[in-house]
Amino acid sequence: MKVWMASARHYDIESFVRALGRGSDHLFVYSRERLSPETAVLADGSDAVCSFVNDDLGAATLEQLAAAGVRLIALRCAGADSVDLEAARRLGLRVVNVPAYAPESVAEYALALLLCLCRRLHRAHNRVRENNFDLSGLVGVQLHGKTAGVVGTGLIGSATALLFRAFGMTVLASDPVSQDPQLTAVGIRYVALEELLACSQVVSLHCPLLSATHHMINAERLALMPRGALLVNTSRGALLDTPAVITALKRGQLGGLALDVYEQEGGLFFADRSADVVTDDTFERLLTFPNVLVSAHQAFLTDAALEAIATTTLRNLDQVAAGGGCDNDLLR
Numbered sequence: 235m236k237v238w239m240a241s242a243r244h245y246d247i248e249s250f251v252r253a254l255g256r257g258s259d260h261l262f263v264y265s266r267e268r269l270s271p272e273t274a275v276l277a278d279g280s281d282a283v284c285s286f287v288n289d290d291l292g293a294a295t296l297e298q299l300a301a302a303g304v305r306l307i308a309l310r311c312a313g314a315d316s317v318d319l320e321a322a323r324r325l326g327l328r329v330v331n332v333p334a335y336a337p338e339s340v341a342e343y344a345l346a347l348l349l350c351l352c353r354r355l356h357r358a359h360n361r362v363r364e365n366n367f368d369l370s371g372l373v374g375v376q377l378h379g380k381t382a383g384v385v386g387t388g389l390i391g392s393a394t395a396l397l398f399r400a401f402g403m404t405v406l407a408s409d410p411v412s413q414d415p416q417l418t419a420v421g422i423r424y425v426a427l428e429e430l431l432a433c434s435q436v437v438s439l440h441c442p443l444l445s446a447t448h449h450m451i452n453a454e455r456l457a458l459m460p461r462g463a464l465l466v467n468t469s470r471g472a473l474l475d476t477p478a479v480i481t482a483l484k485r486g487q488l489g490g491l492a493l494d495v496y497e498q499e500g501g502l503f504f505a506d507r508s509a510d511v512v513t514d515d516t517f518e519r520l521l522t523f524p525n526v527l528v529s530a531h532q533a534f535l536t537d538a539a540l541e542a543i544a545t546t547t548l549r550n551l552d553q554v555a556a557g558g559g560c561d562n563d564l565l566r
Contacts (some may be wrong), residue, residue, distance in 0.1 A: 274298035341393035383434030391440030462489035
């Protein structure tokens, strides 16, 4: 199967080359271009397109791909919020994903962001590099004994909840779909989202982006949180109403914010823009706060996750090429 990979970076290419070297006969063409209606023509003659989180797989792009002969969309990520699934079904395109890849990697990163935020590590690091060894303004917050709320307890959320518990935190969980018995067995209590927000000094989001979760953290729900609470988001940027979050930061309602995702990251992340003028005023405003950490969607980026992504993607391609069903088919 000939596969055109969009948004390919050196770490993607290296992991797929290693996986292909273990005996796969698929032919990959790698491109740094982000998939969009304008770049879909680059997939002409390919059987499949392999896309990532910020590629545009709306109806216009899918129509271009179908016209170019593409018959399979192989997402190398879990979330399918970038894909117009109804348009894919109408056009006869199959869509497969990688539902889980090293969930512990993302959980560890959420914890790392929280630790950096509550111990002011980002500020301390910059000071020492400038030979400033003054500790003023670096008083931290101890996590032990605090209450952490985990919103969404799929594989990543559950792993995060267990890490928080290992730090001696009381952990609350909220999930409208199911409860993880692994969490309840160790005393983690499930509550309604509103109760979780009202009782947690730390809130970590681990939800897919759906119509029901879009801007789920808005002004009304931010007002429920204890004054000075810390918010961590490693899931999808649009879970937050960002202007409302900025207002909460300005008023001190939020004591700190750690983000690995941003609602309008599509044209921003995964590229070096250090010589550019970033025109997104909302994003730039976030960066002005000393108690805000932003990273560029790297929570997944570990050796274990990259290997799992490549291995599962190739298995998906093998199953489709064999003419049978695929375990990770989103339209079956």
